[in-house]
Amino acid sequence: MKPGHSRVCAKSGGTISQRADIHRISFVIFAFAALGGCEQNSFVPPPPPKVDVAAPVQKAITRxxxxxxxxxxFNSVDLVARVQGVLQSINYKDGSLVKQGTTLFTIEPDTYKLKLDQAQAAEAGAQASVKQAEADYKRQVDLVARQAVSQATLDTSTSTRDNAQANLQQAQANTKIAEVNYGYTNVAAPFDGIVSAHLVSVGELVGAASPTQLATIVQLxxxxxxxxxxxxxxxxxxxxxxxxxxxxxxxxxxxxxxxxxxxxxxxxxxxxxxxxxxxxxxxxxxxxxxxxxxxxxxxxxxxxxxxxxxxxxxQDALLVPDIALGSDQGGRYVLAVNADNVVEQRKVQIGQVEGELRVIESGLKPDDRVVIAGLLRAIPGQKVDPQLQKIDAPPPPAK
Missing domain, CATH: 2.40.30.170 (Efflux pump adaptor protein, beta barrel domain)
Structure with a gap:
């Protein structure tokens, strides 16, 4: 085909270029018609999430x-042997409750009874010596007054009387020591209590070098x-x-x-x-x-x-469910919904637990709406759809 000449379609009687133009125009018209028949799309935000909210419970509590x-x-004492001797008897059952003054152990009492008798006999002899020395002293005083004896004789009598009185005091002290030691042969309960298992056996020598622990008594x-x-x-x-x-x-x-x-x-x-x-x-x-x-x-x-x-x-403590509390580095908090239904984070000071509720010491007001369910859907700064609920009052404390 020579340049400048058009190719003629056998069926349509037009050129190829003309047919292409006609097709393009038809497509554009169809596209506009299609677009004219469709509605325009626009973004519709989802509704705010629903969360359960409730006002804090007001209740009188004991803090x-x-x-x-x-x-x-209340009392616990180790029972020890305070005198040396052979343990003669154990007078209680291990672990039993005993009354104050009950004899629990007996330690060779006969020996110490003899020592007490010996001391008492020595005391009686000392008392007799004092009486004799006192009588002699009075006689010498009378004789000196009549100038029948010398002053030296009276001085000797006075010394004898004083020595006798000193010996009597020594004998009396020895008697008291013997009485105390004799009393130690019976180990008694110092108060009402339970006595532990005995730590020594009958026939064993106790208190030889140092006080021997026999058992322990505990007051419960x-x-x-x-x-x-x-x-x-x-x-x-x-x-x-x-x-x-x-x-x-x-x-x-x-x-x-x-x-x-x-x-x-x-x-x-x-x-x-x-x-x-x-x-x-x-x-x-x-x-x-x-x-x-x-x-x-x-x-x-x-x-x-x-x-x-x-x-x-x-009288007017505020309580919320313990599960409504959260925590972060700043401490404990609750999520509350304000008047515009926007979630706010409230820092609170918490108190004791009452049942399933927690006492809020500070950070909340009685009319605040606290999120008690749906916490994961409540994001601070975003709106929510609050569903008002009521918190059940805590049960009375267990006695």
């Missing part, structure tokens, strides 16, 4: 100091509970006591409640009876002790126990 402590015996009723209070709690409790006008003696008479690790609540009741006068600088704690009745001997020395000391009454 407690809670610690972990140990039980300790009442019983002590010892625990430590950290410095921050000491300051808080003392400040509260000062606000209420309590004296130091009244503070050491606060009630105390104790529970074993396997018990519910704090069934054992007593009172504080001692607080150390100084804080231990190495631990930053104050040693405190309570005393409890233990007639049934449920509490044994050495137990780990839970200790609770009530020290204040609060």
């Amino acid at each position: 407690y100091f809670v610690a972990t402590g140990n039980t300790a015996p 009723d009442p019983i002590y509970v010892t625990f430590n209070v950290n410095e921050q709690d000491v300051l808080r409790i003392r400040a509260e006591a000062k606000r209420r006008g309590m004296t130091s003696s009244e503070l050491t008479q606060l009630p105390i409640e104790v529970g074993l690790q396997t018990e519910n609540g704090f069934p054992h009741k007593g009172k504080l009876d001692y607080a150390a006068p100084t804080v231990n600088q190495s631990t930053g704690t104050l040693a405190v002790r309570g005393v409890l009745p233990n007639a049934d001997r449920i509490l044994l020395p050495g137990y780990y126990v839970r200790v609770r000391v009530p020290f204040d009454q609060q």
Whole structure:
């Protein structure tokens, strides 16, 4: 085909270029028609997530100091042989409860009874000597007054009388020592308590070189509970006591409640009876002790126990579910929803647990809406759809 000439289509009677132009125009018209028949797309944000919110529970509570402590015996004494001799008898059953004054061990009493008799006989002889010397002295005084004897004779009589009186005092002292040693042959219970297994056997020589331990007696009723209070709690409790006008003696008479690790609540009741006068600088704690009745001997020395000391009454405490609390490097917090339904993070100071609720000391107001469920959907700074709920009041504390 020569340049400048067009190729003619046999069927349409037009050139190839003309047919291509017609197709392009038809496509453009169809595309515009298609676009004109469709709606324009636009982004629609999802609705705010639903979360459960509730106002804090207001309730009168008793504020407690809670610690972990140990039980300790009210009295514990090692029974020892204070005289030398052969152990003659053991007069109790190992582990039995005995009354004060009960004889527990007998150590060769006959020998010390003879020594006591000997001392008493010596004392009687000394008393006779004193009577004789006193009578002779009076005679010599009378004779000297009548100038029948010399003054030297009276001086000798006076010396004899004084020596006799001194010998009598020595004999009396020896008698008392013999009585004490004879009393030591019977080892008695110094108080009501439980006696441990005996550590020596009948027929064994005891007290030969040094006091020999025979057994241990422990008093379990009442019983002590010892625990430590950290410095921050000491300051808080003392400040509260000062606000209420309590004296130091009244503070050491606060009630105390104790529970074993396997018990519910704090069934054992007593009172504080001692607080150390100084804080231990190495631990930053104050040693405190309570005393409890233990007639049934449920509490044994050495137990780990839970200790609770009530020290204040609060009439309008705020409580939220413990699961609503979060924590970060800044401390504890809750998520609250403001008036615009935007989530806010509130830093709070927490107190004790009441059932499944936690006391909030500061950081919340009674009308705040706290997120109690759906915490993962509540993001600080974003809106939510709050669903108002009600928090059940905590049950009364276990007794």
